[in-house]
Amino acid sequence: MLPRRSLRPASNGSFSSMINERYNPREAEPKWQRIWETRGTFVTRNDTSRPKYYVLEMFPYPSGRIHMGHVRNYAMGDVVARYRRAKGFNVLHPMGWDAFGLPAENAARQNKTNPATWTYANIATMRSQLKSMGLSLDWSREIATCDSSYYKHQQRMFLDFLKAGLVERKQSKVNWDPVDQTVLANEQVIDGKAWRSGATVVQRELTQWFLKITDFSKDLLDSLDTLERWPEKVRLMQKNWIGRSEGMKVRFEVAASNSNVATKEIEVFTTRPDTLFGARFIALSPDHPLAKQAAAGNAALADFVAECAKQGTSAAAIETAEKKGFDTGLRVTHPFDPDWTLPVYVANFVLIEYGTGAIFGCPAHDQRDLDFSNIYGLGNTPVVCPPDQDPATFVVDKTAFDGDGVLINSRFLDGMRIEAAKEEVARRLTATELFGRPVAERTVNYRLRDWGISRQRYWGCPIPIIHCEACGVVPAPADQLPITLPTDVDFSVTGNPLDHHPTWKHVECPNCGKPSVRETDTMDTFVDSSWYFARFTDPTLESAATDPAIANHWLPVDQYIGGIEHAILHLLYSRFFTRAMEKTGYLNLKEPFAGLFTQGMVVHETYKNNDGDWVTPAEIRIEASGEKRRAFGLNDGAEVEIGPIEKMSKSKKNVVDPDDIIGTYGADTARWFMLSDSPPDRDIIWSDEGVQGASRYVQQVWRLIGDLAAIAAPVGASEPTSLSDSAVAIRRLTHRHLQQVEQNIERLRFNTAIAEIRKFSNSLIDSLDSVTESIAPDVAFAYREAADGLAMAISPMMPHLAEESWERLGHPITIAEAEWPVVDPRLATDTMVLMPVQVNGKKRGELSVDRQLDAATIEKLALEHEGVQRALEGRAPRKVIVVPGRIVNVVA
């Protein structure tokens, strides 16, 4: 028997809420979190009977507290993890901490604490915050990269890479802060000044460790095509970053030399060998060995080279920098004409890192070369004529021509198209010899440079190397690993604490036993995050970083989720590491992440008071009248200006603390809101109204589940032999909506999955209106299926509410351990279909027809339709297009 008043009455909706107590997330959420923990629900075991699924969200830096960006990221990952688990996969969903890095040292300097203390305290806070979100994580696999149990393996890996020839030690320029005595990253240099000390940053040459990522340039580029479940945008960014270009290296013979320059030739790289007859000069990078050689005997040139070294590396500095050069006095011979010589300049715009560090300048067809040529009066010769120009009159003045055209002024190349001319030059120059070698060779050049990993910092993984005066660079013996960080460090002195620690660096040489010193540089923290996904597969293994069999089973990560800001470096380094680990026997695959998803940011309105200071959302209240919204300070009531919507940041104070939200509304509401409304790869605007909407929905579902629980057949009730039309209708909507939810989650379209769930619950609420006091068994069965289906549908997003509902519906075990219902495709598709009828592409009516109905009958029905008749105005239809199940269009 049904208590009528528990359902929504036609005109008075108050009963439902009166008899249904409100859902209280503050009680339910911790309760279910404890139950999951006690039952070990999310502990992953190796189980090959089920297909594996590895979901991973980019692990956080333990900065202190989680922010809304984390909430969004981990809510998405958790939907995937919970959904896949329900679908029968053995899911690996771990969490860890990217725990090394500069902020810990900064905090240590400021607060006189130890970086380790600070870091582990933050981890404790953030772990408990993440736990309050109810994430289905296997916490038994937690790792922190600052644990020696983690970085021990990283040191070993470094030594293995060294042995395998994947590590190199070489000189490199760094941004040096002379006050703090430290190396700065490019983003720490602002307008040529150090971000912290404000000192003028200088370029300094240091010997540093490099990982030879360029060994894999080609593979890293080519394999991008295999990453089908990566965003096109990220693949493109990586492609551009690797920067492949086809060209030639061409050697020019030195024709006239100053006495101190012994070189007989200069090699340049070019992608435009076709323009060789337009050459006007050779330009060397100031860092080119030949430039330095020439400078040694020429004080003015030496001054010029030194001046170039001061040139800023910032984007702004480069943009405004004028082209400058210095004539070395050297001249080289043109490869196609022994009587033609070209001057050799040192020029500030030539990069040492790219190509050979030397170019030939063709002013007519390269803007940089033209700018340079115009300053130094070197002239230009157009050698490619645009299709719309007359070769006899075509001249270049201020704008170089880099489009397609036909070769002119180029002797044997005249009349050729660019591609043919390139081929011809290559053919001739590879067949001509200079000093016993071909003058030129075809090459492929990459923009990608080797990865410098040395950091002059304390809070990072020590590089396991010993420097001995007699033996040179000696790898630390494997049995001495881990090389741990000393804990008694002094941050009051400038510079690297490892370097001026009294004892730490002094060791005996493992080779000869003589006193030697440890490498005091630590590794770039990007190294730590380049293999953590592999460590998660067997995080407590002591003997090695990975067990290859286990790593190969779990990897690649099936779905990786994180911010677009890691599109290039982290993801590229991880791809490189996977290849390097394969080469050194740690695992056997190339690509670590089969599927990648980059989520958008969380943004919020900004608020500014009369004094122009930022105000936090917690300090204001919003008043809305009609369409207008105004904000007022809670303290003084003064009006606050509502500013633009921007990424949540501490500096603009437009942050909302996840703890506050979870405390007020519960984790489910926060998670639900984060996934609603905006497509996951786009930014989401955090708004109080939106959160309240999500919170209302939590209560609505709870009431609905209560109503359904009252009328549903018992758990496990078998399907009645025959079903009434109304029972079938309920089953249809359950199966149809569940199918849509599945498809949307699988495509990571969480916003549309949520819209579908809301449609589902709206339909159920509507359908309950027609329920009378006596419920037939077949209808009760259909409502049982609907109620269970709804609880399951919300479970990936709102797991606590789902558990509470599942319990209320009478299930003995948790929903987290339950299986996703099997959708019956016959029930998911309606037999009747509503077909719009158009006349000349404009809708004139609708036909409700059986999905199976033949086209001829549909056509007949359409033509008889009143709206069609009216629109035809007596004209005869010229053509009728029937798209079965979709649309009818009558062409008049």
Added chain:
RNA sequence: GCGGACGUGGCGAAACUGGUAGACGCAAGGGACUUAAAAUCCCUCGGAGCGAUCCAUGCGGGUUCGAUCCCCGCCGUCCGCACCA
């Protein structure tokens, strides 16, 4: 400068990538219940028109029976790279 993405109601968006444009939600307005409020429920909600209907997916063209979707040309916003030879 080079490369890429996006532009749909007051707002976030949806549209099975050629087939009823605006699902789902937020905000707003009206109403019911209440002494009142909260909560809940009902109705309206792109524009014009009493209506049949007409207009509308940044703007202008094109292809098509039919275009938010494909093509061409503009305008605007955002992102990546940037003296890469």
